[in-house]
Amino acid sequence: MRTDLTQQLIELIPRMRRFACGLSGERDRGDELVQAACERLLKHQHRLQPDTRLDSWLYRVIRNLHLDSLRSASVQDRGVEQMRQVADVSARNADSLEGEMALHEIQRGMAALSEEHRTVLMLVCVEGLSYRETADILQVPMGTVTSRLVRARKALIEQLGEDSVKLELEALG
Amino acid sequence: MNDEKRGWLGAYVDGELGAQESQAVRNVLDTDHETRSYVEKIRGLNEALSSAYAPIASEQIPLSIHGVVHRYRKSLVQRVLPFALAASLAVIAVLLIRQVALDDQMQDQLAKIQAQMALLRAQTLENVPSGTVASWSVVPGKARIEVMPVRTYRTADSRFCREYEERVDEGGIVEVRRGIACRSGKAEWADLRSGMM
The missing domain is CATH 1.10.10 (Arc Repressor Mutant, subunit A)
Known part of the structure; x- marks a missing residue:
């Protein structure tokens, strides 16, 4: 059982890194969040219920750790500049220059959103979770997930501008 | 709208x-x-x-995160170490007694099983990612080997080496080992170091 847990954890780490980096907008900070969540899981594994979904548990812990760190002014001050680090690194892996530019813009747009909006977009649109799973992780009603998504999408489209969205779609197309 | x-x-x-x-x-x-x-x-x-x-x-998982899981594995090892040590001593004792009793034919068979196990270990190190357990039945019901690569690294002379853990069960006699093997050719891995846990 314990060996299974570490194996399951290793398999989930790539998704958790994607979520944490997207959430924090900072590469190193994202990895720190994942590392702290893994430590917490391994330390408190005996408290997990047998039917606990590890991925949901980890998403929730990463998000809570991130919220804790946002409360510290030093982290808050880092702001948008560090969002660009994620954009720079990820964009290097894009297939084309147009693709790079489009992806860069998406991540810059995300950086300008509120934490609440960024989280719901990451969970639903990037991680592909259902509204029910997202609601469970965020511990809010499903209706709240729907309305946050509407506002988050609206805010992101405003950040990107109508034309940018079209350009990105063409570039990704 | x-x-x-x-x-x-x-x-x-x-x-x-x-x-x-x-x-x-x-x-x-x-x-x-x-x-x-x-x-x-x-x-x-x-x-x-x-x-x-x-x-x-x-992307590849950063070492800092790998380290957390690896450290946990080590602490598990530390917890079972006294039992593993006692079991290993028992295995050595049994092996020594059995070695005296074995005739040439049995020794030959043992050598074949060990050669087969070495081959399966090499195949595992060649193909299986770190953290995954590969389980092989060498002689159905009598001998089996489970190998788990733990970590992969490159030496200064550009050779690939992997740490691994393995559990060998020969007719109910179980031996748990940890070792390091380096790749010497396609699907060929030479043990740099190995020992019982």
Whole structure:
């Protein structure tokens, strides 16, 4: 059982890194969040219920750790500049220059959103979770997930501008 | 368009609606340009978001995170070490007694099993990612080997080496070992160091 847990954890780490980096907008900070969540899981594994979904548990812990760190002014001050680090690194892996530019813009747009909006977009649109799973992780009603998504999408489209969205779609197309 | 309708269309794009409601959306899409345009925009946004962050999930896991899981594995080892040590001493004692009793034919058979195990270990190190356990039956019901590569690294002279743990069960006599092997050719791995845990 314990060996299974570490194996399951290793398999989930790539998704958790994607979520944490997207959430924090900072590469190193994202990895720190994942590392702290893994430590917490391994330390408190005996408290997990047998039917606990590890991925949901980890998403929730990463998000809570991130919220804790946002409360510290030093982290808050880092702001948008560090969002660009994620954009720079990820964009290097894009297939084309147009693709790079489009992806860069998406991540810059995300950086300008509120934490609440960024989280719901990451969970639903990037991680592909259902509204029910997202609601469970965020511990809010499903209706709240729907309305946050509407506002988050609206805010992101405003950040990107109508034309940018079209350009990105063409570039990704 | 109000937020309620935007939410409804978003749920359609996200696959949250049932068959009947999805059909209702499709009926509107056929006739209403504004609705169609919004749905296309949301669909594109989803795709762009997914693509923007996808590369992060394909990257190698940083050593700092690997270290956390590895440290935990080590602490497990430390916990079972006294038992493993006692079991290993018992195995050595049994092996010594058995060695005296074995005739040439049995020794020959043992050598074949060990050679087969070495081959399976090499195949595992060649093909299986770190943290995954490969389980092999060498002689059905009598001898089996489980190998788990733990870590991979490159030496200064550019050789690939892997740490591994293995559990060998020969007729109920179980031996747990940890070792380091380096790649000397295709599917050829030479033990640099190995020992019982």
